[in-house]
Amino acid sequence: MDDILRPLYQERTSQQNTMGVIVIEKKENEASFTESFDVILLIIVKEAESPVFIKQYIYGDKKAALYTVTEAQLEEWLLLGNNRKFIEWLYHGKVLFDRNEYVFHMKQEMREFPFFGRKIKMAIEFSKLIRRWTYGRDFFKNGHYLDAYNHVMHSLHHLARLAVIENGFYPEVTVWLQVKQMEPEIYKLYEELLTSDEELEKRLELLFIAIDFLIHSRTENGADHLLSILKEKEAWSFQELLNHPEINYYAVDLSVLLEYLVGKSFVEEQQVQTKGQGIYHRYYRVTNE
Known part of the structure; x- marks a missing residue:
């Protein structure tokens, strides 16, 4: 050859x-x-x-x-x-x-997976995870169970990749083999989604609860890159964040990620007066601990 x-x-x-x-x-x-x-x-x-x-x-x-x-x-x-x-x-x-x-x-x-690259990759996977989980939850609430199933499947994939990165490895094509060894709890959720005999509605309901818990436990690490940038100054407009060269890697999911972090009190809004009466610019800053 x-x-x-x-x-x-x-x-x-x-x-x-x-x-x-x-x-x-x-x-x-x-x-x-x-x-x-x-x-x-x-x-x-x-x-x-x-x-x-x-x-x-x-x-x-x-x-x-x-x-x-x-x-x-x-x-x-x-x-x-x-x-x-x-x-x-x-x-x-x-x-x-x-x-x-x-x-x-x-x-x-x-x-060796340098720490800097790991932080950005975690932010990318976490922001995709939040988008899929949020959309899936909304579809579930409105009774669109097949669409919710699709988003839960993608949520688990992003959760799996995030877990592999947290463990200091690149996610490979055979990511579920990696996850089975590193994070068996996530692998079991994946099996549950695919093989459970429960009705789809009940299966999704239980998975949303489990995934919600796993997301919450990973929020600080998953959002660390964005939170560290927010700490660089007092408050940021959305456009200022979009213009940041590192955030550009996950800019498509930034809005959903910020809403999630505001809802979980990691980030808070700041209102800045505009020329219009009763209308304010919306800025973001890290919540004071």
Whole structure:
């Protein structure tokens, strides 16, 4: 295999723009891991016209795909966790070329999971969790049980990923295997949702109570990134928070997250007078302890 595919990447290794080359081979009974290709070649570059460029090949009766990915794109995926297959490929792949130990240090960072990146990832998962849980609860109250079920399922996934991050690990594609070992209580809720003989309404009612408790116990950690930013000054407008470069990673869920934190007394509103009589700007600040 190496001899056949070497011409695809060998010339790249002499270019200063190439930081690393990784090969990922198809696992037996896990064709989805490499998207049904026999081999994936992942080339990491400093710069490119497109952040991701893909070529596909055939050799004999086999298929190969070559992905060229920029450093910036890969680092964004590592932070946000929104393209897990690349994270898995980077973590499990065999290194064929590594300029200045770039890939080695990136793999080391994944294993050690720096605290700063962990705080942001927890904020991202927690904000998604709050949105799904809030929407699911509202659907449940209005008798839309199938829609509520869908949101509870997503809530549990975000809760599972949050728990894995809390334990200092990157959530993998097989996140439920990780959670079963680290947080069996959350895994049992997932099983309960899927396999319980209870009627759907009763099953959801019990799960909302359990998830509510688990969310409450994780609020301080999950919201720590946002709360630490709020503490940087007396009060913030919503737009000021949206403009913060770190909050931008979970800006889409910021409004729902703030409402939750206000409701749980972690954050309080501050009214600032406008030119209109009886109308105030709404600002946010951390509740005084």
